[in-house]
Amino acid sequence: MKFLIVGLGNVGNDYAHTRHNIGFDIVNALVQKHGGQFRTDRLAYIAEIKFKGRNLICVCPTTFMNLSGKAVKYWMDKEKVALENILVMVDEVALPLESLRLRPSGSDGGHNGLKSIQELLGTQAYPRLRFGIGNNFPKGLQSDYVLGKWYKEEEPLVKLKIEKSVEAIEIFVTQGITMAMNAINNKGFSL
Secondary structure, three states, rough: EEEEEEEOOOOOOOOOOOOHHHHHHHHHHHHOOOOOOOEOOOEEEEEEEEEEOEEEEEEOOOOOOHHHHHHHHHHHHOOOOOHHHHHEEEOOOOOOOOOEEEEOOOOOOOOHHHHHHHHHHOOOOOOOEEEEOOOOOOOOOOOHHOEOOOOOOHHHHHHHHHHHHHHHHHHHHHOHHHHHHHHHOOOOOOO
């Protein structure tokens, strides 16, 4: 059983640990937990880990967010991963900070990373985990907010939600998407 676990974000220190890079942070946490090591490869940072007999190809695209689909398509084809065995981690302003939402398919919701993946895969039918980042920004300043760092008071909850996201990935690869959805959807995470 082979899975492609993709965290969306942008490369470079300016973007590290920003709201928009939460996908990178989740995949990094998963790889660290399971003793994996990233390497730089074609279009992405890649780490391969094993978990309960499953092979997880963990990918953080180095293409920048708007071209994420190039890396996803390349690694999906190269590793021969079935569409339903892909899981994409992404930030979501339409969800409050307390929320995680896992879905087997859906629209890009205006997210450029998901839009790129949808265009290159030719379908919306791939699983994605949306990490609520809230919309605590003045009108017209969404970009600054999304590309900004977490507020100090948000950090403990973000850390907890990263841990819950990693657990959801583990459930997804071992028990399937329905069980993983039951574990995190409609739960309000708090400290």
